[in-house]
Amino acid sequence: MSTTAAVSPERSLTDWLAYLEGLNMAHIELGLSRMEAVAGRMGLLSLPSHVITVAGTNGKGSTCALMEAILQASGHSVGVYSSPHLIDFRERVRINGQFPAAERFCTAFTEVEAARGDIALTYFEFATLAALWLFRDAAPEVVLLEVGLGGRLDATNVVASEQTVVTTIALDHTDWLGTDREAIGREKAGIFRPGKTAVCGELDPPLSLLNHARALGTPLQRVGVDFQFRQEGTRWAFEGQGLTLSDLPLPNLPLMNAATALASLACSPFVPGRQAVVDGLTQARLIGRFQQLNPQLWVDVAHNPESAGYLASRLATLGAKGRILALVGMLKDKDIAATLAPMQPVVDEWYLASLAGPRGLSAEGLAQHVRGRCFDSVNAALAAAEADCGEQDIVIAFGSFFTVADVLANKITG
Numbered sequence: 001m002s003t004t005a006a007v008s009p010e011r012s013l014t015d016w017l018a019y020l021e022g023l024n025m026a027h028i029e030l031g032l033s034r035m036e037a038v039a040g041r042m043g044l045l046s047l048p049s050h051v052i053t054v055a056g057t058n059g060k061g062s063t064c065a066l067m068e069a070i071l072q073a074s075g076h077s078v079g080v081y082s083s084p085h086l087i088d089f090r091e092r093v094r095i096n097g098q099f100p101a102a103e104r105f106c107t108a109f110t111e112v113e114a115a116r117g118d119i120a121l122t123y124f125e126f127a128t129l130a131a132l133w134l135f136r137d138a139a140p141e142v143v144l145l146e147v148g149l150g151g152r153l154d155a156t157n158v159v160a161s162e163q164t165v166v167t168t169i170a171l172d173h174t175d176w177l178g179t180d181r182e183a184i185g186r187e188k189a190g191i192f193r194p195g196k197t198a199v200c201g202e203l204d205p206p207l208s209l210l211n212h213a214r215a216l217g218t219p220l221q222r223v224g225v226d227f228q229f230r231q232e233g234t235r236w237a238f239e240g241q242g243l244t245l246s247d248l249p250l251p252n253l254p255l256m257n258a259a260t261a262l263a264s265l266a267c268s269p270f271v272p273g274r275q276a277v278v279d280g281l282t283q284a285r286l287i288g289r290f291q292q293l294n295p296q297l298w299v300d301v302a303h304n305p306e307s308a309g310y311l312a313s314r315l316a317t318l319g320a321k322g323r324i325l326a327l328v329g330m331l332k333d334k335d336i337a338a339t340l341a342p343m344q345p346v347v348d349e350w351y352l353a354s355l356a357g358p359r360g361l362s363a364e365g366l367a368q369h370v371r372g373r374c375f376d377s378v379n380a381a382l383a384a385a386e387a388d389c390g391e392q393d394i395v396i397a398f399g400s401f402f403t404v405a406d407v408l409a410n411k412i413t414g
Contacts, residue, residue, distance in 0.1 A: 013102040016109045017089055020123050034119050035128070035158045041115045044132040046160040049079065049143040052264060053159070055151040055188040056167025058307045059201065059260070061286055062253040063167050064144045066261035070280030072097060074272045077140035081131045081156070083124065083148050086288050086405040087412065093131045095138050108133040124148050128155040142270060152190020164191045164198040164218075165264050167257060169206060170306040185209040192218040197267045199227075201260030221263055229259035241266035245274055251281045253289060254310060288404045290314050293411050296389050299397045299404045303330065305338040311398060312342045322392025325385045328370075329353035329378050329403035332361040339399070340369050347396075349388065353381035355402050378406035 011019070039045050052067070054060050061082050071078045077096055085091035090099035108130035112121075121129070128148075135143050145156045151166075169185045185206030192198050192213055199221045200209065213220040221227060227240020237246040238259055243266040251258045258281060265272055272280070285291075288301045290311065302311040315324060326347040330336055350372025352363040363374035363381075375381035378397070385395045397407045 011106060011109075013089065013105050016106055020109075020126050023121060023123070023126065031153055032155070032158055034121055035125055035155045038112065038116045038119055038121065038125075038129055039132065039158050042111065042129065042133065044129065044136060045158060047132065047136055047143055048139045049135060049141060050163075050269065051143045051145060051159055051161040052163045052165060052268070053145045053147065053151075053156060053161040053191045054165040054167065055147040055154075055191050056165070056201070057170040057184070057188075057304065058310070059167035059254060059257040060146045062257040062284075062289060063165060063201070063261050063264075064146050065286040066251060066253060066258050066280065066284045067142075067144055067265060068094070068097070069284035070261065070265060070272050070276055071142055071270060073279035073283065074270065074276040076142060076270055077138075079135045079138060079140040079143045080146070081128070081135070081144070082146040083127070084401050086401060087408050089127075091287065092127060093134055095134070095140060100134055104134060104137075105130060108137075122155075125155045132159065142268075147188075147191065150184075150187040150190070152187050154191075157191055161191070161193060162196060163264060163268060164193060164196065165201070165260060166191075166198065166205075166209065167201045167260055168306060169202050169209070170304060182206045182208045186212060189213060192216050194218060197221060199260060199264045199267060201256055201263070221267060223256070223259060223263070227259065227263040227266070229255065229262075231255060238262050243271065245277060249278060249281050251284055253284055253286060288401070288408070293407070296393065297386070297395045297397070297407075297411075299407050301401050301404050302398045303334055303339065303400050305335060305342065308339045308398070309342040311396070312346050315346050315396060318394065320392070320394050322390050322394070323348035325349045325351065325389055325393055325395045326372075327351040327353060327378070327381045327385050327395060327397040327403070327407070328366060328399040329355045329363075329381070329406075330361050330366065330399040331355065331359045331402070332365065333359055334361075334400075336361065336366065337369050340366075343398075344370065349385075351375065351381040351385045353378045353403065355400060357402075360402070378403055379410055382407055382410060 080094040112129045147154045186208035189209040189212040194216045197219045229238045300311045302308045350370045352366040352372045354363045
């Protein structure tokens with residue numbers, strides 16, 4: 001039930017976030033009925049923008065960041081909704097590359113609170129509705145919505161979208177989405193719309209995804225079938241949807257995501273020119289994705305087998321002259337063994353950190369899979385790893401958004 005105190009415009013963003021955390025204790029509660037009801041009351045079921053919804057096990061944030069950078073380089077206004085945030089809640093919404101002011105979020109939260117009445121919302125649902133209100137208010141030409149979990153029942157899926165994207169499909173969040181790729185693929189295909197183009201950046205899509213697109217009449221553009229890309233040394237080339245580009249710079253983000261982003265834009269009313277593509281690829285960055293914080297410290301939010309495999313391949317390209325010291329903290333509901341496996345051949349020393357909260361895995365739990373030193377916090381593990389790091393060594397912190405957030409907070413405010 002709403003209260004006068006709850007909707008007071010004098011509440012700070014910190015106050016609002018504390019209030020949101022107490023609204024509904026279910027951190028994940030799939031289903032669209034609550035969102036549809038409140039979004040309908042607020043007039044947010046459609047936006048005055050070209051909406052592209054992006055789902056996938058890995059690469060959602062990178063694909064959105066690449067599309068965002070290319071669109072901005074083309075001179076188009078663009079909004080992006082992503083989650084989770086790492087340091088500042090405002091990271092979840094970008095409009096023309098900028099975070100909205102805290103006061104704008106407070107206004108959006110007040111509008112959501114007034115509209116919801118007695119409907120209980122989760123933190124993510126409340127945040128999503130606030131983001132949609134901000135996008136409607138700003139009315140950028142393009143809005144990119146990153147799915148939070150799955151697709152079919154995710155809060156973002158209430159919005160009418162003009163295009164959809166599925167990046168990759170792998171095993172993650174199996175308690176919620178299913179225990180095999182066919183089940184997970186069907187959940188992610190739930191964002192598809194009849195007659196609206198979908199782009200698939202998964203080289204081996206499950207039959208469930210293909211069949212759902214066919215049943216809906218969704219035109220599906222597939223990597224390796226409808227669009228192609230190839231790396232040529234330190235450059236790469238793309239071809240598909242009438243767009244042919246060669247001698248492109250390699251992005252700082254995964255190349256597969258860059259190709260998927262280009263394919264999606266090539267299907268849109270905002271087909272980019274070559275210079276905008278080059279500028280966007282060069283400029284695209286995403287906090288926490290293979291990010292270098294200082295000459296010897298890197299962070300990456302890799303937290304499942306697919307993303308850890310990609311991280312291992314990126315580490316190999318650094319050509320480190322010394323050791324690779326890995327700081328890892330993970331959630332207990334992840335596939336710990338399979339996530340750590342691709343990193344073991346490239347890591348010389350392990351620093352195992354306990355994560356707090358009901359989902360956090362202890363350092364001793366990690367020690368069942370790799371041999372390393374155990375610490376009761378990420379900050380303690382980071383201090384030890386940096387103390388042990390020689391001039392030729394590097395430290396990589398990974399395993400969870402929470403792990404990377406702690407490292408970033410340590411370096412920014414510590």
